Amino acid sequence: AQTVTQSQPEMSVQEAETVTLSCTYDTSESDYYLFWYKQPPSRQMILVIRQEAYKQQNATENRFSVNFQKAAKSFSLKISDSQLGDAAMYFCAYRSPWETSGSRLTFGEGTQLTVNP
Amino acid sequence: DTGVSQNPRHKITKRGQNVTFRCDPISEHNRLYWYRQTLGQGPEFLTYFQNEAQLEKSRLLSDRFSAERPKGSFSTLEIQRTEQGDSAMYLCASSLVQGFNEQYFGPGTRLTVT
Numbered sequence: 001a002q003t004v005t006q007s008q009p010e011m012s013v014q015e016a017e018t019v020t021l022s023c024t025y026d027t028s029e030s031d032y033y034l035f036w037y038k039q040p041p042s043r044q045m046i047l048v049i050r051q052e053a054y055k056q057q058n059a060t061e062n063r064f065s066v067n068f069q070k071a072a073k074s075f076s077l078k079i080s081d082s083q084l085g086d087a088a089m090y091f092c093a094y095r096s097p098w099e100t101s102g103s104r105l106t107f108g109e110g111t112q113l114t115v116n117p
Numbered sequence: 118d119t120g121v122s123q124n125p126r127h128k129i130t131k132r133g134q135n136v137t138f139r140c141d142p143i144s145e146h147n148r149l150y151w152y153r154q155t156l157g158q159g160p161e162f163l164t165y166f167q168n169e170a171q172l173e174k175s176r177l178l179s180d181r182f183s184a185e186r187p188k189g190s191f192s193t194l195e196i197q198r199t200e201q202g203d204s205a206m207y208l209c210a211s212s213l214v215q216g217f218n219e220q221y222f223g224p225g226t227r228l229t230v231t
Contacts, residue, residue: 004159009157037222044224045160045208047219047220050219091159091160093159103148103218103220104150104162104173105152105160105162105220107159107161109158109159110157110158110159
């Protein structure tokens, strides 16, 4: 079974600065998908960024980018030019590509990000 | 708004009572997922449907839990004889089968068992 670990329960960053959230995972599969989801207080979870394991190039979405290290099974999220609206719980998630898993997501414990003005 | 909706948003019940939650997915999505999220933790998979068929259930889904998706549209999750350990946020998500099948989440139903 796959596991996802986020070792930083809380992080804080000054507005306009850069912050990196860490995620490691364990799997025996060679192909898979990784995601970062954002869950603002009392609001629904939204997808921030995704990475296919077979792609060596790190994914980027505007101010959000990842550092995907497949050999190390590491998948960190970098948020540049942090904004007050980035404050939320961030979850790292894993998904197997195989239909036998039904596309279920396996989540980490989450990192609570605070953005200080 | 045509996103995933869940009702009720909050439910307080006494231990031993039955509760039912509803999820309305994005209309063209044929997959529907249920997750449970306890305070300070990430969501955990419970079960999923493809159209009206329930294709997988987690071992977390005890016999007191039952889920249905009778016409392949909305889904219900029922918990019988609730226990205090059932207190959690219950999240619903939906996706397409083909393509990248990104899961879109609803706002969740927060259950408190007293």
